[in-house]
Amino acid sequence: MYKLYSLRYMGLLQKSNCCQNWCRTLSRKALAESSILDTNRYLNELVTSGQIDEARKLFERMPHRDEFSWNTMVSGYADLGRLTEARKVFDETPNKSSITWSALVSGYCKHGYETEGFQLFWEMRYEGHKPSQFTLGSVLRVCSVKGLLLKGKQIHGYATKTNFDTKVFVITGLIDMYAKCFCVMDAELLFEEMPSGRNHVTWTAMINGYSLNGDAHKTIRCFRGMRAVGIQANQYTFPGVLTACTAVFDIGFGVQVHGCIVHGGFEANVFVQSALVDLYAKCGDLRSARNALELMEVDHVVSSNSMILGYVRNGFVEEALSLFKEMHERNIGPNDYTYPSVLNCLTSKKYVRKGQLVHCLVIKTGFKGYKIVSNALVDMYAKQGDLSSAFKVFDTILDRDVISWTSAVTGCAHNGFHEKALKFFSEMRNCGVQPDQVITSSILSSCAELALLKFGQEVHANFLKSSLGSSLSVDNSLVTMYANCGCLEEANIVFNSMETRNVITWTALIVGCAQNGKGKESLELYNEMILSGIKPDFITFIGLLFACSHAGLVDQGRKHFDSMVNVYGIRPGPDHYTCMIDLLGRAGKLHDAEKLLNEMSVEPDATVWKVFLAACKEHGNIDLAKKAALVLFKLTPQDAVPYVMLSNMYSAVGKWEDAAAVRKLMKSKSISKEPGYSWLEMNGKVHRFMSEDRSHPKMDQIYSKIGEVMALIKKAGYVPDMNFALHDINDEGKELGLAYHSEKLAVAFGFLYVPQGVPIRIYKNLRVCGDCHAAMKFMSKIYHRHIILRDSKCFHHFREGTCSCGDYY
Template sequence: MALPAGAGLVAYNAAISRCARAGLYPRALALFREMRGRGLRADEYTLPPLLNSSALLRAPPAAATLHALLLRAGLASHLHVANALVDAYAKLSRPGAARAVFDEMPRRDVVTWTSLLTGLARAGAHDAAVRVYRGMAAAGVDPDEFAVAGVLSSCAGSTMLELGRSVHAAAVRLGFLPFLSVGNSLVSMYAKTGALRDARTVFDAMRARCTITWTALIVGYAQNGRGRQSLEIYTDMVRSGCRPDYVTFIGLLFACSHAGLVDAGRAHFRSMVTDYGIAPGPDHYACMVDLLGRAGRLEEAMDLLNRSSTELDATVWKALLGGCRVHRNAELAERAAEMVWRLDPADAVPYVMLSNLYSRERRWGDVARIRALMKSRGVTKEPGCSWVGVNGVMHLFHVEDRGHPRAAEIYRKVEEMMERIRAGGYVPDTDWALQDEAPDGRERGLAYHSERLAVAFGLLAVPAAAPIRVFKNLRVCGDCHAAIKMVAKVYGREIILRDANCFHHMKDGACSCGDYW
């Protein structure tokens, strides 16, 4: 409904603002078009609610139009207008545009910094978000609770535990711990960086909790190899009266998968539908297929997929492919790989998994065929790398990497490691080598995987009383898993390895995953 014919700018500004606050975003934009049609020019009060409406409608063209208009009208000098523009681009996942506006601003306040930081964090540009946080501190601007929650998210995403601890200290100093968003972010950050005790401590101290809080802890325990405890936390959550959501059940099913709890997984999969009315999505099916595949129930996994009415994505078929790799079912693996290729032709995972499966079976001709197919289709594999943080500096390693300044020491330490773990009973599993070489050649190839180089550097550089925290972008191979467990034992160290799948807390020759990952 149009405003009365005599309505002026003040009336339109008020109406647009009311609509934006009420979530009537299309109506807010329609009023703006009507206003302009009547010859009224926007001022600095018109544009912020319109920019927010454009962002929440996921309408980049509308935001760009408003941006051009405010530049022509000379309104960019108003701080709250520029802040709204930074925030809009951030919400639209256009961090580059948000940064460009930010850099042009002659004045900034905490809202400006926070809008940019949280936008970068949401977009997954975690290193950039951390740089903004540090720039904020250098500029003498104290963060608000939203900035703290945002940078904690980026600490988790970029595995910066020590920075996360310093942000936690800042949150205490600034009195932000009572804010639910800050508490949730702390629980999530500690869980995602492998500091599970700290996550639990923060959780226990929180005065109020919500579904996000409980879910963060459930997922954290699951990812850190504490599947049974994860299910116990879920029981406590239900008893507390807090209702689980879509993400909670992903965490539960992940916990069941990594603890081998097939019956519990089936029960929770049914419960999400019958007790909570949550329709399972691709993530839930991927967890169920992973659970059944790990347990060797590949036919049941296929039956589940055949009965599904959900549109399945490549993740589900990659989960099936993973189960086939574990149980060496090449025929079904090839079918699963074909499904992945149909859904995501550029995904390198099925090529790598098939190649790994064939190499473990010594089917070198098939390994060559898959690699040739991958090359002919222009698909490239993400290179494996591992990194370890020491005194706030990340040290990155690739397979057989000699680029580190202390490479000579690291390689000597690897040789020492191998000698000591062999004496402790370690026998290389050359099934994990991916080349058709003599056994000693395959063994040498395994010795210089990126995670072993990172562990060797950790032994050299991380104080003896501290755990060695290694992060890997891909899944750790079975032989490295066995070797690093033995390293932890013979050196008397705790080694926390996070791969693409989960955390492995290794101590005294054992791993939190129970060798089931």
């Protein structure tokens, strides 16, 4: 079938129909009487309009054939990729010239048989035929398409030697070759130094070269240069220019180019139209995109793909899906570009069924093995929370690229399996796949989540060693990772090195400072952020209010909470209320806290009630505490904390019977305290300790170290706090029990094996015990060690007898 979408093409088509009629009605006599020149002209017209078989019939009937007739047939077959027939005619050609050879070389090259093309090229010279600039153009073309830089350079050398390097076809071919091989500088040099005679193809090659290499500004400048010297752009030029406009979202210039296109009469070309649809869709002007799409005379899959992607990127999921459906109804076959976009808009849990349907379509339409489609499927299933389907697809991908691995890694992380994410990342590296910015950012977030400093540092170091430039998301993840691992200094270094920062960057550091006991710095950072013109978001305020509550800044906290709602229109979530109630409660404003709790615009969750209960305990308000505990018994029936807290409150005021009753209730429901444990990481190994744990291979040394430590800090004034000991044993037993708390075992291990001068980093799954907190302050002073303890709430940096939390834990 003929392509009807180009008016020019239509003109040609009519002509060739005439030609066909002429051919059919032409008698043998008339044919014999026509001049060979005329017959050759018609032969050529048949060939160029794609009617090679008609041309063949005419060719067979021709009484005389000259060089031109033979060459026309060779090039005709070669051009269409019918290379066996081309070769056969070539072999039969009585007087082969350079042109005959060139035609065949060009055909082989054009249709992907570069080896044969090159072979013929050398053979031709061996036979004594000088290649023409057209032959060189053809072999250069194959270098462009296949990215054969080395071969291309050889041709360049040959061209220089034979003085072909002044011919416009050769220079243009070289420019295109270098640009396609991503050596745009070499292309530019040739273009700049071209003595004269740049034609529209030369300009186009340079323009598209810049565009391909991602230099939108030079693309546009070059296009302007072309117009300035009065050379007309055509359907080959515009797509590249439009792509450049799209890349920099310059819709203003894009519209001007659109004007040129209409003016020049090129708006009916599919390539131009597709580029237009893409420009408008990517720039968010979906109406103009849709307009351009509707104006197309053929149903076209590339433009539909662009349109779908435009809908997806701009959040119009339903429109994207309905266009996909429309494609199906109009019999536009989807291709491997269609599915990623469609799958991409089905990543929410509510599209599980639709996701499966599209997966079925992928299989039915034969795109099952396409890596890019499979990658998108992995991502979709993982984001929908169906990891098992995700991995089923992942396992079928044979040649996994960095995007396949990223889909798996982020899929794990998305579902909270951060250790698994790290495993996949390591496996990827073992497979020799190099990480890029996206996966680096993702894996750093997992490190942050797990507070794995060592792993994170390694990823950071490898990233610096790689030649990848940094990106906003990598830097943001680094700030978060370091802050989450208690390394504010490093977080600050990354933060300060960044050229652009967004709300995530600022928030990461605000939260980091708050967690590490630098509440005032958090507030200062917040002010700086506002001054730099960046608006805070939901998460920024969680960090900010957390900072206020840790620093005990009641008025500031109230002010920011108020501005969050009234200035920034952010509806507070449970986390914001938790911070506020914690802040008010710890400051002794129990009734304000209770009032806020009752006024909450969302249902208070267990965390809110827990901080309220803790505040009641802190200030000895048993009535309110009882109320909170009762709510918590219902909300989190298996949580021991409210039982223990309430019982301890009764004990503290001597209400032994009430205390016992609570413990009995707890026992009857077979609730037990979550076992506390502490761990630290050394040389890639995790050392985990439970209270009174004796399972560690170096236990003897650890216990004797504890003996030494306890003796020394007692001499310095430490008094064991029996409130944190178990109840039913004597004082001596209690004291030993305290000494063997998991965090103390971990510190003793650190004293033994972490070199002096290196911080000892300990993690605990629960809140740090009050006695341990006091003891660690003494330890840090007597041993001159920096002890960093991350508990379930925040970081404690113990240095020279003080803690960064200001004892406000």
